[in-house]
Amino acid sequence: MAILSKKDTNLILDPLADNNPITIQVLGICSALAITAELQASVVMAISVIFVMGVGNVVISLLRNVIPSKIRIIVQLVVVATLVIMVDQVLKAFAYELSKTLGAFIGLIITNCIIMGRFEAFALGNGPWRSFLDGIGNALGYGVILIMVGFFRELLGSGTLFGMPVLGDPIAKTGLYAIGYENNGFMIIPPAALIVVGIIIWVQRSRNKALIEEA
Amino acid sequence: MLEHLELFFKSIFIDNMVFAVFLGMCSYLAVSKKVATAVGLGAAVIFVLAVTVPLNWLLDQYLLQDGALAWLGPEYADYNLSFLSFILFIATIATMVQLVEIIVEKFSPSLYNSLGIFLPLIAVNCAILGGSLFMQAREIPTLGLALNYGISSGIGWFLAILAIAAIREKIRYSNVPAPLRGLGITFIITGLMGIGFQSFGGMLTGDNDPPEQTAPNTAEKIKEKEIEKGIEDEEKAVSYNDVINE
Numbered sequence: 007m008a009i010l011s012k013k014d015t016n017l018i019l020d021p022l023a024d025n026n027p028i029t030i031q032v033l034g035i036c037s038a039l040a041i042t043a044e045l046q047a048s049v050v051m052a053i054s055v056i057f058v059m060g061v062g063n064v065v066i067s068l069l070r071n072v073i074p075s076k077i078r079i080i081v082q083l084v085v086v087a088t089l090v091i092m093v094d095q096v097l098k099a100f101a102y103e104l105s106k107t108l109g110a111f112i113g114l115i116i117t118n119c120i121i122m123g124r125f126e127a128f129a130l131g132n133g134p135w136r137s138f139l140d141g142i143g144n145a146l147g148y149g150v151i152l153i154m155v156g157f158f159r160e161l162l163g164s165g166t167l168f169g170m171p172v173l174g175d176p177i178a179k180t181g182l183y184a185i186g187y188e189n190n191g192f193m194i195i196p197p198a199a200l201i202v203v204g205i206i207i208w209v210q211r212s213r214n215k216a217l218i219e220e221a
Numbered sequence: 222m223l224e225h226l227e228l229f230f231k232s233i234f235i236d237n238m239v240f241a242v243f244l245g246m247c248s249y250l251a252v253s254k255k256v257a258t259a260v261g262l263g264a265a266v267i268f269v270l271a272v273t274v275p276l277n278w279l280l281d282q283y284l285l286q287d288g289a290l291a292w293l294g295p296e297y298a299d300y301n302l303s304f305l306s307f308i309l310f311i312a313t314i315a316t317m318v319q320l321v322e323i324i325v326e327k328f329s330p331s332l333y334n335s336l337g338i339f340l341p342l343i344a345v346n347c348a349i350l351g352g353s354l355f356m357q358a359r360e361i362p363t364l365g366l367a368l369n370y371g372i373s374s375g376i377g378w379f380l381a382i383l384a385i386a387a388i389r390e391k392i393r394y395s396n397v398p399a400p401l402r403g404l405g406i407t408f409i410i411t412g413l414m415g416i417g418f419q420s421f422g423g424m425l426t427g428d429n430d431p432p433e434q435t436a437p438n439t440a441e442k443i444k445e446k447e448i449e450k451g452i453e454d455e456e457k458a459v460s461y462n463d464v465i466n467e
Contacts, residue, residue, distance in 0.1 A: 032404060035246040079344060080315050087308040095304060110354035113307050117347040119247040196241060197415025204401070204408035211400035218399050 017139040021147035027120045028151045029207045030217060034120035039155070039199040041111050046168050048156030050097070050104055052149030054112065056142060058089045059121055063141030066129040073130075082125045083116065090115045120148055155202045163193030225369050228361075232373035235422055238348050239381035240415035242355070245348030249382050250407060259386035260379075262343075267375030269343050270352045272321065273314050274371030275364055277353040280309055310353045318344040348378050385411060 027033045034055075041047045065085050066073075073081050094112050097105035105112065115121070124144050129137040160166055165173040165182075174181015176189060192198055211217045238244045245266070252262045283289055285306050290297035322340045326333045343349060352374050361367050388410055397406050 029404070032250050033247060035243070035250065039243040039246070080312070083311050083315055083344075084308065087311050091304055091307050094307070110351065110358050113310075113354045114244070114347050114351055116307055116311055117345050117350045119345060119347075122345050195416070195419060196243065197412040197419065199243070200408045200412035200415060204405050204412065207405040207408060208398075208401050211405065215400075218402065 014136065014139055017136060018143035018146070021144040022150060023147075023210075024214065024217070026147045026151065026210075027123075027144050028148055028203070029210055031120075031123070033123050034118045034148055035203075039203065040196060041108055042152055042155040042199050042202075043159055043163065043194055043196075044107075044169070045153065045156040045160045047104065047107055048152045049149075050101070051108065051111070052145070052152050054090075054093045054097075055115060055118065055120075055148055056145040057093060058086065058115055059124065059141040059145035060138055061141075062086055062089055062121060063124060063129045063137040064134045066125045067132060067134045067137035070130050078130070079122075082122060086116050086121055120144055151203070151206065154206060155199055158202055159193045159198060162190045163198070165189050225366065228366055228369055229373045230424065232370055233377040233380065234418065234424065236355075236374070236377075237381060237418050238351065238374050238378040239411070240418040242351065244351035245346050245378055248343075248346050248348075249378075249385065249411075250404070253382055253386040253389055253407070256383065256386045256390060259382045263375075263379030263382050265340055265343055266346065266348060266378050267372060269314075269318060269321065269340075269349055270371040270375035270378075271368065272371075273317050273349060274352050274356050274374075275368045276313055276317065277310050278356060278361065278364060278367035280313065281306065281357050285309065306354075306357060311350060314349050314353070315344045348374075381414075384414065 021027055025031065028035060041051050062085055066082060069081070069085075090113065093115070094105070097108070097112065124141060128140045132140070157167070161172070165171060165176060171181075173187065174183045176183050193202075236242065239246065239249055248262060253259050281289070283292065285302050287301040287303065288298050289302070290300045318340055322333075325340075352371055355374075356367055356370055361370055385407065389407065392406065392410075401409070
């Protein structure tokens with residue numbers, strides 16, 4: 007990490023835990039939860055968001071002195087939409103099945119509030135390099151939560167990871183299933199994602215009391 | 222008429238924007254501390270959805286779809302501009318929101334005062350873009366149905382934010398464990414409400430098994446719909462559930 011100063015390192019590390027976009031800033035939940043029933047979809051979504059945020063933050067930061075402040079929201083939306091179209095086309099070309107699974111949710115990256123939030127709060131006031139780090143850091147913080155939720159939901163709900171059975175075969179009753187373990191079908195339905203995130207927030211705030219909200 | 226009613230109830234209860242597909246969660250969590258503000262935002266969402274979904278339907282039908290440009294002449298029939306839909310939809314939404322804001326401010330200052338502050342927020346509300354994208358993915362056949370879809374999914378969102386705001390006002394007096402206070406408990410309550418809404422799943426198909434509505438299944442459903450197009454509604458509903466139960 008010699009090329010990164012201490013301040014720059016913090017730009018990446020802060021959003022991973024104590025300033026996490028999902029659990030602390032409450033941004034970007036919209037497009038996140040619906041696709042976390044499987045780990046693979048979560049990972050692809052996380053990578054897409056990292057790409058869009060990293061590049062988008064740099065572009066906005068480079069344009070920050072040219073954009074008239076009155077129409078900046080439209081400019082930001084156009085930049086994000088262009089990047090998201092690129093991601094969508096790449097997915098359609100190289101991972102067609104997966105892009106069918108993610109469906110409209112790739113498009114919904116456009117209105118992911120983390121992206122607009124970081125553009126407004128950071129990229130409009132900072133240079134390209136720092137904006138890039140900030141974008142990557144926040145997208146990673148988002149990705150970490152997504153992958154955690156995807157991991158638990160797929161493991162407990164289907165007994166698989168990336169579609170590979172890890173707990174044995176539920177029909178042939180091998181592995182854990184031999185001693186009476188059953189998949190929890192509850193984890194597959196959409197509302198389970200909310201409850202898993204709620205529990206992650208609970209664990210995180212129990213460990214770091216400073217994050218507890220005043221009621 | 223029947224299909225209008227079916228779509229109406231389906232969009233409000235079964236495919237509820239918040240509980241089934243998690244759209245508009247950001248503003249749902251941020252603006253649900255008081256019932257009065259929640260009502261304002263909910264009304265604005267219904268309004269904007271009712272305007273933008275039919276507009277984007279027209280765009281989709283006459284500009285974006287495969288072969289949609291045929292009305293310009295036979296030499297344009299081969300164009301497929303659907304990759305442009307994201308950027309056109311979001312541009313329409315951003316423009317409409319600005320336009321609606323200006324018009325409302327001019328003609329109804331009192332409505333503007335109650336709705337006004339929420340309107341700019343809405344341009345980046347995922348429920349709005351989501352409405353248009355799902356309208357496209359589900360291939361809603363007519364303009365009337367698109368309008369219906371916009372209004373009813375808006376009402377679904379309105380119901381959701383109204384309910385959570387009321388619960389959050391009450392929960393302030395409860396003794397929630399400190400680390401769960403605020404965001405955590407809101408997430409878990411929303412999850413529980415979502416489970417409740419799952420039970421609406423069998424409402425229109427007459428089936429006792431609620432269809433699971435995870436994102437992959439939505440995609441499967443859409444694929445299935447494409448294949449089954451032209452088959453009677455009832456049969457469609459049956460095969461639909463078979464696919465989901467597998």
